[in-house]
Amino acid sequence: MKVLTFKMDAMKNLKKILLGYCSVFALTILTVGCNNNDDDNNNPVNGTSRVKIAMTDAPGDYDAVNIEVVDVKVKASNDPNEDNWISLGAIEPGVYNLLDLTGGVTVALADHPIPSGYLGQIRLILGDNNTVVKDGVTYPLHTPSAQQSGLKVQVNQTLLPNVTYNFLIDFDVDQSVVVQAGNSGMYNLHPVLRVTSEAVSGSIRGTVPLLVPATASVIVDGVTVSAHSDAEGVFYIHGLPAGTYAVTLTPDIVLGIPAITVENVIVTNAQTTDMGSISFG
Numbered sequence: 001m002k003v004l005t006f007k008m009d010a011m012k013n014l015k016k017i018l019l020g021y022c023s024v025f026a027l028t029i030l031t032v033g034c035n036n037n038d039d040d041n042n043n044p045v046n047g048t049s050r051v052k053i054a055m056t057d058a059p060g061d062y063d064a065v066n067i068e069v070v071d072v073k074v075k076a077s078n079d080p081n082e083d084n085w086i087s088l089g090a091i092e093p094g095v096y097n098l099l100d101l102t103g104g105v106t107v108a109l110a111d112h113p114i115p116s117g118y119l120g121q122i123r124l125i126l127g128d129n130n131t132v133v134k135d136g137v138t139y140p141l142h143t144p145s146a147q148q149s150g151l152k153v154q155v156n157q158t159l160l161p162n163v164t165y166n167f168l169i170d171f172d173v174d175q176s177v178v179v180q181a182g183n184s185g186m187y188n189l190h191p192v193l194r195v196t197s198e199a200v201s202g203s204i205r206g207t208v209p210l211l212v213p214a215t216a217s218v219i220v221d222g223v224t225v226s227a228h229s230d231a232e233g234v235f236y237i238h239g240l241p242a243g244t245y246a247v248t249l250t251p252d253i254v255l256g257i258p259a260i261t262v263e264n265v266i267v268t269n270a271q272t273t274d275m276g277s278i279s280f281g
Contacts, residue, residue, distance in 0.1 A: 047161020051088065053110040053122060053169065056238055057101040059215060059228050060173025062134055065098040065141070067189070068127035072110040073150065075121045085123065088112040095129055098171050102228040104205070104236020106168065116161040122169065122195060123150035132177055132187045141177070143189045153195045166198035168239050170225070194223075196239030202267040204237045204247060206275035213252045218245040218265075242269045249278060 053072055057065075070093045073085045088110040096107055109124070130141040143151075153169055175192040179185075208214045208229050216235040217226035229235040237247075245265045251257040257280050267273050 047116040048113045049116045049159035049161060050113050050164040051110065051119075051159070052108065052164065052166045053088070054106040054108050054166070055096070055101060055124075055169045055171070056104075056106045057098040057171040057173055058226050059102055060099060060177065062099065062132055062173065062177065063136065064131075064133035065173050065177060066095050066129070066131045066133075067098065067141070067143070068095045068129040069093060069109060069124055070127045071125035071150075073123040073125065074114060074119060074155075075123070076115070076118055077120045086114055088114070093127075098173055101171075103230035104227055104234065104238065105230070106238070109169075114159070116159050119155045119157050119159050122153045122155055122167060124153075124169070125150045130189065134187075139185060139187050141187050141189050151191050151193060153193050155195060155197075157197060168196050168198065170194050170196070170239060194239075198239075198270060201239045201241055202269055203240060203272040204245070204265060204267060204275065205272050206235055206247070206249075207277045208233045208235065208249060208251075209279065212255060212257060212280060215250045217248050217250070236272075240267045242267055247275065249280070251280060 051074065055069075069090050072088045072090055074088060075085050077084060089112070091108050091110060101107060126143050130143050131138050132141045133139075155167065157165075159165055170193065172192040172194075176189055178188050178190055180188060204216070204218070206216060210233045213233075214229050214235070215226050216229070216237055217224050218237060218240065219225075220240060225237060225240065227235045227237045243266075245267060247262045247265050248259055249262070250259040260278075260280060262275060262278070265273060265275060
């Protein structure tokens with residue numbers, strides 16, 4: 001009887017051990033399965049986001065500033081290595097006069113789906129056909145390294161799946177084009193660019209008299225953002241963070257009309273604030 005009792009106890013213990021292993025194995029399978037589902041549902045890298053990139057320009061004291069855009073690329077990190085760039089392809093590769101892109105005018109450069117997740121940079125790849133026109137004379141515009149490495153703009157934004165992001169690249173021609181020292185007569189492009197996302201910015205629109213062309217400007221984080229009125233007297237300042245602004249309207253200097261400032265203009269994300277018709281007294 002003692003031997004039988006020992007065998008029965010051993011069988012009971014073995015059964016408990018086997019049940020324990022089975023329980024742990026089943027729990028492990030269940031946990032792995034749940035984790036995989038969570039990753040599929042919550043990891044934005046598993047989806048795609050649509051990226052639209054457009055370009056506009058601040059005013060500049062030139063007759064024309066022409067740049068040749070041949071490609072648009074984006075990068076999913078701020079790694080300095082030349083890896084992980086995605087070519088979106090320019091919608092219409094060609095030469096663009098930046099001074100045509102004032103007064104609220106923009107040009108679409110790219111429209112393409114990319115993997116969702118972190119977006120570090122946007123890069124414009126330029127060709128060789130770049131010129132600047134000053135007082136009626138056309139000069140070559142040199143773009144050091146732009147043909148190879150491109151004009152880089154920091155974005156640093158996480159893109160969520162199934163969302164469209166509209167990025168606007170704003171040149172500042174006055175600060176971007178420089179003349180080399182001496183009498184070389186050579187112009188270099190050292191770009192001053194900023195980028196805004198429509199999802200986290202708004203715009204200001206207004207109309208001035210046709211006979212009083214003017215520049216509208218606001219201050220954003222200590223930087224002046226401006227736009228010319230067009231042939232119909234309309235100005236359009238893009239890419240402004242939500243907030244309250246003082247809009248300064250400066251007529252063409254040859255008119256001798258003093259500038260005016262309109263206070264308390266409220267900007268809301270993803271909307272355009274219309275100031276309506278504005279007179280100069």
